[in-house]
Amino acid sequence: xxxxxxxxxxxxxxxxxxxxxxxxxxxxxxxxxxxxxxxxxxxxxxxxxxxxxxxxxxxxxxxxxxxxxxxxxxxxxxxxxxxxxxxxxxxxxxxxxxxxxxxxxxxxxxxxxxxxxxx
Numbered sequence: 410x411x412x413x414x415x416x417x418x419x420x421x422x423x424x425x426x427x428x429x430x431x432x433x434x435x436x437x438x439x440x441x442x443x444x445x446x447x448x449x450x451x452x453x454x455x456x457x458x459x460x461x462x463x464x465x466x467x468x469x470x471x472x473x474x475x476x477x478x479x480x481x482x483x484x485x486x487x488x489x490x491x492x493x494x495x496x497x498x499x500x501x502x503x504x505x506x507x508x509x510x511x512x513x514x515x516x517x518x519x520x521x522x523x524x525x526x527x528x
Contacts, residue, residue, distance in 0.1 A: 419478035420513040423506075426471040427492075427499035433464030434496045468493050479513055 416422050436456040443452035469490060476486040485506070492502035503512070510516040 418514060419475045420515045423471055423475040423512065424503055424515065426468050427503040430460075430464040430468040430493060430499045431497045433460035436460065438496060465493055468499060479511065481511060485511055 416425060437460040440453040440456040443449045472489040489502055492498035506512045507515050
Protein backbone atom coordinates (compact mmCIF):
# COMPACT_ATOMS: atom_id res chain seq x y z
CA UNK A 410 0.00 0.00 0.00
CA UNK A 411 1.42 3.38 -0.98
CA UNK A 412 1.09 6.45 1.15
CA UNK A 413 1.47 10.14 0.41
CA UNK A 414 3.88 10.44 3.34
CA UNK A 415 6.39 7.96 1.88
CA UNK A 416 9.46 10.16 1.30
CA UNK A 417 11.88 7.42 0.30
CA UNK A 418 12.63 8.74 -3.22
CA UNK A 419 13.02 12.14 -4.89
CA UNK A 420 9.82 11.59 -6.90
CA UNK A 421 7.79 10.84 -3.77
CA UNK A 422 9.23 13.88 -1.98
CA UNK A 423 8.39 16.02 -5.00
CA UNK A 424 4.79 14.74 -5.04
CA UNK A 425 4.28 15.54 -1.35
CA UNK A 426 5.71 19.04 -1.67
CA UNK A 427 3.68 19.71 -4.85
CA UNK A 428 0.50 18.80 -2.98
CA UNK A 429 1.56 20.88 0.04
CA UNK A 430 2.21 23.90 -2.20
CA UNK A 431 -1.30 23.57 -3.65
CA UNK A 432 -2.83 23.28 -0.17
CA UNK A 433 -1.06 26.46 0.95
CA UNK A 434 -2.31 28.19 -2.21
CA UNK A 435 -5.87 27.18 -1.31
CA UNK A 436 -5.43 28.55 2.22
CA UNK A 437 -4.05 31.82 0.83
CA UNK A 438 -6.94 32.17 -1.64
CA UNK A 439 -9.46 31.66 1.16
CA UNK A 440 -7.61 34.21 3.29
CA UNK A 441 -7.64 36.68 0.39
CA UNK A 442 -11.42 36.31 0.21
CA UNK A 443 -11.65 37.15 3.90
CA UNK A 444 -9.38 40.16 3.43
CA UNK A 445 -10.78 41.68 0.25
CA UNK A 446 -14.46 40.70 0.46
CA UNK A 447 -15.15 40.55 4.18
CA UNK A 448 -12.65 43.22 5.24
CA UNK A 449 -10.48 41.22 7.66
CA UNK A 450 -7.15 42.96 6.96
CA UNK A 451 -5.00 40.48 8.92
CA UNK A 452 -6.50 37.39 7.27
CA UNK A 453 -3.60 36.86 4.85
CA UNK A 454 -0.73 37.35 7.28
CA UNK A 455 -0.24 33.74 8.40
CA UNK A 456 -1.47 31.90 5.27
CA UNK A 457 0.66 34.23 3.14
CA UNK A 458 3.77 33.50 5.18
CA UNK A 459 3.09 29.75 5.24
CA UNK A 460 2.54 29.71 1.49
CA UNK A 461 5.58 31.86 0.77
CA UNK A 462 8.02 29.91 2.92
CA UNK A 463 6.65 26.41 3.41
CA UNK A 464 4.89 26.31 0.06
CA UNK A 465 6.69 28.28 -2.60
CA UNK A 466 10.32 28.31 -1.39
CA UNK A 467 10.33 24.67 -0.30
CA UNK A 468 8.71 23.64 -3.59
CA UNK A 469 11.32 25.50 -5.64
CA UNK A 470 14.12 23.88 -3.62
CA UNK A 471 12.68 20.39 -3.91
CA UNK A 472 11.98 20.89 -7.63
CA UNK A 473 15.63 21.79 -8.25
CA UNK A 474 16.87 18.85 -6.17
CA UNK A 475 14.45 16.52 -8.00
CA UNK A 476 15.57 17.89 -11.37
CA UNK A 477 19.16 16.91 -10.59
CA UNK A 478 18.23 13.55 -9.06
CA UNK A 479 15.97 12.51 -11.95
CA UNK A 480 18.08 14.19 -14.65
CA UNK A 481 15.33 16.45 -15.96
CA UNK A 482 16.12 18.54 -19.01
CA UNK A 483 15.95 22.35 -18.82
CA UNK A 484 12.41 22.52 -20.24
CA UNK A 485 11.04 20.11 -17.62
CA UNK A 486 12.86 21.94 -14.83
CA UNK A 487 11.58 25.29 -16.10
CA UNK A 488 8.00 23.96 -16.26
CA UNK A 489 8.30 22.63 -12.72
CA UNK A 490 9.48 26.00 -11.41
CA UNK A 491 6.84 27.95 -13.35
CA UNK A 492 4.13 25.59 -12.08
CA UNK A 493 4.55 27.11 -8.62
CA UNK A 494 3.23 30.49 -9.79
CA UNK A 495 -0.44 29.85 -10.73
CA UNK A 496 -2.73 28.38 -8.09
CA UNK A 497 -2.66 24.55 -8.20
CA UNK A 498 -0.13 24.54 -11.03
CA UNK A 499 2.11 22.17 -9.07
CA UNK A 500 -0.63 19.54 -9.12
CA UNK A 501 -1.06 19.93 -12.88
CA UNK A 502 2.71 19.63 -13.39
CA UNK A 503 2.99 16.62 -11.07
CA UNK A 504 0.21 14.77 -12.94
CA UNK A 505 1.84 15.60 -16.28
CA UNK A 506 5.27 14.51 -15.01
CA UNK A 507 3.85 11.17 -13.86
CA UNK A 508 2.03 10.65 -17.15
CA UNK A 509 5.11 11.45 -19.26
CA UNK A 510 7.59 9.39 -17.24
CA UNK A 511 9.45 12.23 -15.58
CA UNK A 512 8.80 11.15 -11.99
CA UNK A 513 10.72 7.91 -11.86
CA UNK A 514 8.96 5.04 -10.15
CA UNK A 515 5.67 7.00 -9.97
CA UNK A 516 5.42 6.88 -13.76
CA UNK A 517 4.35 3.96 -15.90
CA UNK A 518 7.20 2.13 -17.67
CA UNK A 519 7.82 3.36 -21.19
CA UNK A 520 5.85 6.58 -20.78
CA UNK A 521 8.96 8.77 -21.15
CA UNK A 522 8.53 8.68 -24.95
CA UNK A 523 5.83 11.35 -24.92
CA UNK A 524 6.99 14.80 -25.92
CA UNK A 525 6.58 18.10 -24.08
CA UNK A 526 4.01 19.07 -26.70
CA UNK A 527 1.68 16.41 -25.28
CA UNK A 528 1.34 18.45 -22.11
